[in-house]
Amino acid sequence: MKRVNRRQFMLAAAVGLCQTATGHAGWPFFGPSDPVPADIGGSIFQNDAPATLWKWSRAADHFSRLDDGAVMCTLCPHRCRLSPGDRSLCRSRVNLDGTLYSLAYGNACSANVDPIEKKPLFHFLPATSTFSIAAAGCNFRCLNCQNWEISQARPEDVRHIDLFPDAVVTSAVASGCRTVAYTYSEPTTFYEYMIDSARIARARGLRNVWISNGYINREPLLALCRVLDGANVNLKSISDDIYRKLNGGRLKPVLDTFVTLHRQGVHFEMTHLVVPGYGDSEEMVRRMCAWILEHVGPDHPLHFLRFFPRYRLDRLAPTPVAALVRFRELAMAEGIRYVYLGNVPGHEGNHTFCHHCRRLLVERQGYHLSVFNIVAGHCRFCRTPIPGVWPADEA
Numbered sequence: 523m524k525r526v527n528r529r530q531f532m533l534a535a536a537v538g539l540c541q542t543a544t545g546h547a548g549w550p551f552f553g554p555s556d557p558v559p560a561d562i563g564g565s566i567f568q569n570d571a572p573a574t575l576w577k578w579s580r581a582a583d584h585f586s587r588l589d590d591g592a593v594m595c596t597l598c599p600h601r602c603r604l605s606p607g608d609r610s611l612c613r614s615r616v617n618l619d620g621t622l623y624s625l626a627y628g629n630a631c632s633a634n635v636d637p638i639e640k641k642p643l644f645h646f647l648p649a650t651s652t653f654s655i656a657a658a659g660c661n662f663r664c665l666n667c668q669n670w671e672i673s674q675a676r677p678e679d680v681r682h683i684d685l686f687p688d689a690v691v692t693s694a695v696a697s698g699c700r701t702v703a704y705t706y707s708e709p710t711t712f713y714e715y716m717i718d719s720a721r722i723a724r725a726r727g728l729r730n731v732w733i734s735n736g737y738i739n740r741e742p743l744l745a746l747c748r749v750l751d752g753a754n755v756n757l758k759s760i761s762d763d764i765y766r767k768l769n770g771g772r773l774k775p776v777l778d779t780f781v782t783l784h785r786q787g788v789h790f791e792m793t794h795l796v797v798p799g800y801g802d803s804e805e806m807v808r809r810m811c812a813w814i815l816e817h818v819g820p821d822h823p824l825h826f827l828r829f830f831p832r833y834r835l836d837r838l839a840p841t842p843v844a845a846l847v848r849f850r851e852l853a854m855a856e857g858i859r860y861v862y863l864g865n866v867p868g869h870e871g872n873h874t875f876c877h878h879c880r881r882l883l884v885e886r887q888g889y890h891l892s893v894f895n896i897v898a899g900h901c902r903f904c905r906t907p908i909p910g911v912w913p914a915d916e917a
Contacts, residue, residue, distance in 0.1 A: 560763075562663050563770035566602050567609035570676075571616035578629035578677065580714050582615060584742045585622035593622045597713055598661045598737050599775040612711040613676045614659035626657035626677045626712040628686035635697045637889040641705065641733050642864055644874060645823050645910025646752040646789055648884065649891045652731060653694035655685065656706035657715060661737050663770035664758075665834040666797055673707040687719040691726050701751070705733035713742060720749040729911075736779035737771050743782050752911060753783060753790040754825075759801045760810040768800050777813065784818040789911050791823040793864070796841045796849065798829065807849045811856040820859045821909035826850055828865035847871070860909070878906040 584596045588603065595602045595610055602610040604617035614626040636654045638647055658680045660673035667673055672680055685693070694702050702723045704716045709732055720730040729751035736755040738746075755776070758765055762773040783790045794810065796802045814824070826849050829841045846863050850871050853861045863871030867888065874884035874896075881903045885893035895902040899912045 559767060561766040561770065562665065562768070563600075563766065564611045564663050566604060566611055567613065568605070569607045570609040571607045571618055572625070572678070575618060575623060576625070576678075578627050578682075579623045579625055580627040582622040582624050583714055583717070583745075584739070587620060591617070591620040593617045593620065595622055596739060597742050598710055598739060599772065600661055600737075609676070612659045612661040612708070613674075614657070614711045624712065624714050626659055627715045628684060629657060629677055629682040630655045630685040630690075631658050631672050631677075631680045631682045632656040632706050633683065633685055633690075633693065635699060636703065638701065638703075638731070639886065639889045641703060641731065641754050642793065642825050642862070643731060643752055643754055643791055644825075644862060644884070644886075645791065645860065645908070645912075646731065647700055647729070647911055647913055648894070650700040650913070651698060652701040652703040653690070653697055653699040654703040654705045655690055655719070656704075656709070657682070657712035658707060659711035660708035660735075661711055661771070662708065662735050665768055666795065666829065667833045669706050670833045687715065687722050690719045691722045691728065694723065694728055695726060699728070701729045701731050703731045703733060705731075708737075709734055710738045710742075713738075713746075717746055717749065720746070724749045734779075735769070735771070736776040738775070738779060740778065740782060743779060744786070747783065747786040747788055750788050753788055754793055755779060755783070755790055756793045756795065757810065758795070760806055760813060761801050764801045768797065777817070780814075780818055784822070791825060793825045793827055795827045795829055796846060797835065798838050798841055802841065802845060804848070804852060807852050808856065811853050811858055815857050820857050823860040823862060823910075824853055824858050825862045825864050826853075826871075828863070830865065843869075874908075876901040876904060876906055876908065879904040883908065 586594050586596060588594055591606045593604050595615055600611050606617050609616050616623055634654045635651050638650050638652045658672045658675045658677045709716045723730055730749055731752040732750055733754050758769050765771050765773045826846050828846055831838055843866055850861045850863055859877035863869050872886045876883055883895045896908050896912055900907055
């Protein structure tokens with residue numbers, strides 16, 4: 523990750539990750555054998571809206587007005603019903619005077635220049651940089667969250683910078699990036715900021731990538747797809763029960779998101795973090811692969827990520843590498859053509875092999891590509907088309 527100073531950022535580069543002003547003392551921590559609530563989903567925050575709007579406020583794109591000044595947010599499947607003065611489950615939306623507002627518009631708490639492979643996106647403009655932004659908030663409560671300092675915070679509780687959509691795109695261009703990535707926290711919660719930035723980016727010749735939990739309703743997703751080029755969506759599990767007790771959401775809306783992206787022609791890759799004790803079984807992997815093959819086909823890359831102790835699951839052991847290797851082999855045997863391992867440096871599961879001739883196409887050493895044998899979107903050796911979005915061949 524390339525970091526630059528604030529002066530450079532103000533001249534259209536990137537700034538480093540923010541730090542939250544709040545801690546997590548007293549929060550419970552769980553292991554796989556501990557009694558975990560059947561559903562860790564959050565709830566709205568009553569009477570938690572600010573007294574007045576601030577300059578980072580914008581009326582929400584997706585909500586309906588109800589009786590007595592109440593509103594219902596229709597952005598994600600939680601469909602928060604907010605009375606005047608209430609704040610949404612994701613912490614970034616409030617009802618003021620019968621209108622739903624986002625408080626996360628233009629107040630990025632993180633802006634960085636990243637390699638696209640970090641997202642992870644392995645079949646999308648490899649070896650290019652992406653301008654990555656985030657604002658505070660998330661509509662999940664994942665026990666294993668890596669960025670809980672910003673995902674579980676209110677926009678006003680984190681350090682942030684003025685970075686409105688025009689400035690996002692100007693910064694991306696000045697940084698030499700080919701794409702803008704909406705990432706780190708959950709971009710759906712800063713939807714208006716994301717989609718306005720994406721529209722401007724598209725007009726300036728940049729592409730947009732969405733790194734998400736996929737928990738979004740169909741109407742806003744279809745609008746986003748019109749300016750979206752790529753995505754990595756985290757498939758937490760193929761079990762609704764695990765979604766409820768590990769993440770605080772439900773499975774079906776996420777599966778619906780994959781189907782919508784597939785039908786809209788958006789390139790996407792799937793990430794599955796293998797958390798010990800939460801569905802890390804061959805039976806789960808077989809079910810996952812069966813669903814993928816039936817509904818979106820074999821060509822969308824699947825990444826199995828190694829879990830490390832984080833947040834409320836800091837007592838768990840890391841995922842055994844042998845388990846990840848076994849799951850990768852199983853997924854390929856089931857028919858998924860491109861299966862990768864994440865957080866396992868040096869393993870061949872980081873590389874891309876042609877699904878037809880099995881020759882090495884892309885060798886990755888960390889985020890560096892040491893071998894690249896894809897020519898105009900085809901295997902250099904057998905000319906089989908390789909699914910993805912590839913840079914134009916300059917040879």
